[in-house]
Amino acid sequence: MSDAATESVTFSKDDVIRFLRDGFFVARRLIPRDYLETMKRITQRDLSADQGDIEYEAELHYPGAPSSLDAEGGRTARRLRQAISRDPVFSRLVKEPFLLGRLQQLLGPHVVMPLAHHNCIMTKQPRFSSDTGWHQDTRYWSFLTGELVNIWIALGPETMQNGCLQVLPGSHTSAAPKERLDQALFLRTDLAENQPLLKTAQPVELQPGDVLFFHARCFHAATRNLSSETKQSVVFTFRSLDNPPLPGSRSAELPELLLS
Ligand SMILES: O=C(O)CCC(=O)C(=O)O
Secondary structure, three states: OOOHHHHOOOOOHHHHHHHHHHOEEEEOOOOOHHHHHHHHHHHHHHHHOOOOOEEEHHHHOOOOOOOOOOOOOOOOEEEEEOHHHOOHHHHHHHOOHHHHHHHHHHHOOOEEEEOOOOOEEEEEOOOOOOOEEEEOHHHHOOEOOOOOEEEEEEOOOEOOOOOOOEEOOOOOOOOOOHHHEOOOOOEOOOOHHHHHHHOOOEEOOEOOOOEEEEEOOOOEEEOOOOOOOOEEEEEEEEEEOOOOEOOOOHHHOOOEEEOO
């Protein structure tokens, strides 16, 4: 695989316009192969050792998940949390100009990486994974504003079959009214008034090294993994310096990395 995309450290003007309009943009083949290989090795190491802070599918009770940690498949990892503490490769990667330069275009010159949200390797496994409903990440986050940008790095192929992300383009521009959400703040798929929005859903299929940049208010969802291979993705979120977490909130519980 060539690393052509890394030669440019910024988005084109059109790419930025599309991100602002749609709330997401895919930068193809942005991550060099040596980074991908290292991140895959760390993922494999920590998955097989059941190591570190792990979120198990059974803990969330999403459709398709094992019913408890003791049920068959109950110890299926959904994500390895605190990716940044698992290996220096992650902090090295987020400081690379081909990522940081693009984040600065979207967020301004001073980019901060909260460690309390995302900061994980998603490990969607074939037999016991689950369906994630339509949601805005900001639903449980507490920052001065909802203006945060996520990156979703595909370590392997991401398709509809293995549960790639799907997005609702343009849904990042405002918080959804409460009455259109269920108790867990997922978009209600049974409401007639949500149908036009749901019809706009787009799958975001990715190849290894592709990076999905998406606004933290952009509605997204994913199905369980119906393939025979684990899908692995590295996910971080970023904010501008002038958009701090609210004191006393969960978003303020962990330190942050000041990247620029
Ligand atoms: O891969 C999935 O099931 C979706 C994950 C997700 O939407 C999230 O972590 O915010």
